[in-house]
Amino acid sequence: MKKINVKINIALSMALGLCLVACDDFLDLEPISQETTEVGYDNAGQIEAALVGAYESFQSSDYYAWDKILFQDVRSDNHYAGGDNPEIFQLDWLTVTPTNSRLLTNWSNIYNAIAKANVVLERAPLVEDPQLTEERREQILGEAYFLRAYHYYTLVTTWGQVPLVTEFVKSTDPDVIRPEKSTEDEVYDQILSDLTMAISMLPDTYGSDASVNKARATAGAANALAAKAALQRPTPDYQAALDYILAVESSSANYTLIDYADLFDGAHYNNAESILEVQYIGAPEATWGPQMHLPPSISGDTWRKFTTPSHNLIDAYAAEGDVIRRDATVLFESVNWVDEYWGNAVGSSIPFAYKWKHADGWASTDRLHLLRLGDVVLLKAEALTGLNRLGDAATEVNRIRSRVNLPNLTVADQASQASMRQAILDERRLELAQEGQRWDDLVRFDQVVSVMNNLVEIDLRTGQPVEYNMDESKIFVPIPQEELDRNPNLTPNE
Template structure:
């Protein structure tokens, strides 16, 4: 298996560690670890293995885009996989392999972070300083929180596993769901602990600072969790955002084109990103999305921008972000939404720019400052501070060469709320944010049911039949079979 791409840049201080991301354990949410970690190099290797999940799991490579952008109004499914089409059509079943894969990917990643937290205090090697030991804890707390944040958004209430499992007894491994509220509480607790332990930076090398958890990353994720949880805490979110802004990492907006041109990795807007290096340390996701002229192949791609998204860019006159995010090209396959004949011009997801034969150096941002600016606007607006909220939105619009919000677009809290949501859609397309935004704004059902999408093969409108029950993914059937303490989500 590939070595951890995030920490390749740290090879002078870390020992590289290869780690299986799929373990044959029952249930998958309760991995068992009997390994002892006695030396500084062993615990650093365990931490390397924890970071490795960002590259080895399908979820962080592109399933997150499927469940956020394709499941929403941003993109259509493509390719030839019925399970991916079911995500687009909102007919996801408990036996869908993507449902199980995401669950297992994320719980395996949590298990790795738990191992680090369980073992680090027992390491007495003099080479492991107390300062470094505290940083390791902070990094592991952040990683656990990040994975739980993605799990709870996908599945709602889930089992909380906060230490390595040391027994195979059913009462120890068959853990019932915690409530959604309790999961978010634990996420914020973990992040507050991480904030207290992590530095703003690890020095002057951004290839290190953007690869590892920092206090800025922990504060940014805490702000997102405060807004996404069932009962948002706007004042606490603003406190965390204030700490992001005060960080000596000096996060700032950069030219939008530079965010995704493949030449400005670890930039000043990046809070944390996956460190794909290309070649043996490459990202295979771009090959699935990019057009034939870039990918070098001729088969139908898996993620296609929707008419609704393109219309949203055009309605705003947003050429900057549209040209960065979308590329039109004629193709030699039939697309049921963009042209029911060979040779039609269709849009492609274009925030990744280089396929490189399944070994791209193109990266996903784990966290970036532009997202946080718009979340600040959201929290300010919901707190009744409309003028301050408008100022934050305008920072993003000016960066995109758009005029400031009009009086009509900011005339009330309710109107400004929708303006912020529209801005987030255009800013963050293909960055695995859209479904969460619709859910947070309580607009997932109405948005999906109001879409006017036409299947050109039949001329019929597509009926998504969206319901409240479909907001969450089903608990994977494999996990229900393994853990009788679990209860299925409403279907």
């Protein structure tokens, strides 16, 4: 087993002493500055501030601010790259190279977030301060276990085999900071081990304030993520996933489905369906992501936008008669630029990604759901299908369909495990488009190769279809070249 408790590279390990606490008041706490893991974090306020730094990665990381949609929706059949960035075109066309700078940025940011969680896990048990109750110490540890698991889930679904780093490392010894990759199963085992600890330590709620309960990790969030991990791993564990989901449903947090449009209108934050969401509250606690894809009438600018919804996605909404989710997800508008898929002439009407609806001059408060019940309900249907409980699975899918005024699944949909799985995959696409889920879903359902190779998208400049040339070697993105150069023990992805 190649599980090594080290940091990824010298540059990051030397920088972390400063960056661990250079963070925002994500949870309305005041972070400290210029502490180190050797002499800092020895009282209640400091360990709370270290935890703030761990949460802050959801705001500061490019991956969670926007690149999650690029890696999941643009790389799949949901969206085109749009814009004019060659590195994003690589994601769209499935030609990603190890030197693509987005790889290193996201790899480094996510491992940085893991290092922050590791510091909390190491230091919280050592704090001797009467202001830190044992109940709160346990909660802090549970939150840190959850955060580390969430970031490893991001890593393993994006890169596959990755190094496991479960301690914060202060050494710069090359023999210490050159970890090998762990297998996917080893990474998932670590994720589920961390989540088991989190579930045992975290409350269902922290009280009656939704702005706290939806901002912090809870037992419900840990169970929801564990269900995703149990299904996403190379050999799914359907019964374990179902058990985790039943725990979410029985939570005293009382998660419930709400009106679909309310999820994305910017006026119903921390709602009953939300399990965990990033708490953007305005500058400086804001997100620049929506500015990148909203149309000129909303963004206030005139440059070509990114993450353009695909013909294939729009056709999927039309085929199902799904007006409610389409209108919550996509907005058409005429533009003063040429779009190679929607209109090879200025003035064409093209669709825009619309689940985030307020640009606010690069300081949007629109929030990304990290976990929500609609996703979990469809995961439950998936687990039930894996257990050959097809009627029960259909009941769960129909819960999702009924709230957007669509009819129940047909008898043919429920005829076999294969037909039921296809119905669930199709439903997840319509429900979760532009939420950073599609690529993982295609991989989990073993359809990513066939879907991408059968995708017909015509480039209007040439009249020819795009050739994606998808094969299994492209399921995961390459290890960043800079990491391969620094660490001779890392091997490239195929």
